[in-house]
Amino acid sequence: MKALKALVVDDEPLARERLSRLLQEAGCDVIGELGDGLSLLRWLKEPRAVDVIFLDIQMPGPNGMEVLAEVSDCPPVVFVTAHATYAVRAFELAAVDYLLKPVFDDRLAKCLQRLQQQLVRRLSPLELKTLLPPPTRFPIRAGDGEVFMELELITHFELENERVWACRGLNRYVTRWNTLAEVEQAFPEDGMIRIQRHLLLRPQMVKGIRPTSVGRIKVMIAPKVELTVSRAMTPRTRDCLRAQNIPI
Structure with a gap:
């Protein structure tokens, strides 16, 4: 053969x-x-x-x-x-x-x-x-109107003052949503993790992790950009990243 x-x-x-x-x-x-x-x-x-x-x-x-x-x-x-x-x-x-x-x-x-x-x-x-799956897009505000953003470009979502921001590293875009639960319902198959009460992480965008001194971890989502995972969510986040084949 x-x-x-x-x-x-x-x-x-x-x-x-x-x-x-x-x-x-x-x-x-x-x-x-x-x-x-x-x-x-x-x-x-x-x-x-x-x-x-x-x-x-x-x-x-x-x-x-x-x-x-x-x-x-x-x-x-x-x-x-x-x-x-x-x-x-x-x-x-x-x-x-x-x-x-x-x-x-x-x-x-x-x-x-x-x-x-x-x-x-x-x-x-x-x-x-x-x-090819259809592109997953959602509206973000741009001036007096809206444009559509690709979900695959987003690293995480952040809740601030009852408004949800879609984040691409340090760049933030305001969305129509008022709660992180609405984001999870909009993309049920994306596998997002609530790493803090106000932070919803897309684990496939994680570039690396490092431990902290208080039993938590930080996840790197862009060069010099890290998010802190709560102590309660650290074990689940580790498991999810292992499933994504990310060395931890």
């Missing part, structure tokens, strides 16, 4: 290195590693001898699905993601496989077997576009 030629695309260096190592241990030939969607788009513009792309979905810039939807002729793809919702949407086509982070060798072995048996076919751009 020939060795599969694989490309690994992931913006997390540790995850990328781990998957490459597991693939090599399984007898695959890892022909390259990339760290973002734009690099993949440039890579795909040239003819390449590759059997499969192991592709992280959530990456800076265009995500994995968005890149593939722009490519007319793409090799078979295995999506690698920490978000089960994306994985299920992909697998429902019976056309791609997926690996949930963290990747383990037994699940990877089943995936490689499907690839060897040619059960993972190439997707057309139209099929890939059906996998």
Whole structure:
């Protein structure tokens, strides 16, 4: 049985290195590693001898699905993601496989077997576009009117004087909401955590954490921007970040 030629695309260096190592241990030939969607788009513009792309979905810039939807002729793809919702949407086509982070060798072995048996076919751009979830937007105030903001750009929501602010690091935008409960109800599948009575965190935006001297943690959401997690919510926040494959 020939060795599969694989490309690994992931913006997390540790995850990328781990998957490459597991693939090599399984007898695959890892022909390259990339760290973002734009690099993949440039890579795909040239003819390449590759059997499969192991592709992280959530990456800076265009995500994995968005890149593939722009490519007319793409090799078979295995999506690698920490978000089960994306994985299920992909697998429902019976056309791609997926690996949930963290990747383990037994699940990877089943995936490689499907690839060897040619059960993972190439997707057309139209099929890939059906996998893309609709953009999640909400209105924010801008002068005398409103504009729509993408939820995926927001790091957290903050309640101040009975008004909810959508925050992107240090930048804040006033919304229509008056309580954080309204935000949670608007986006029930986003997995937000109430880390303080007045703070609602999107854990997928956390870049790192550090402990404090009083049994709490601080989460970094942007360079030099941290939020303090309450003592009561520290254990749940840690568990949630582990589920997001964030080293803690």
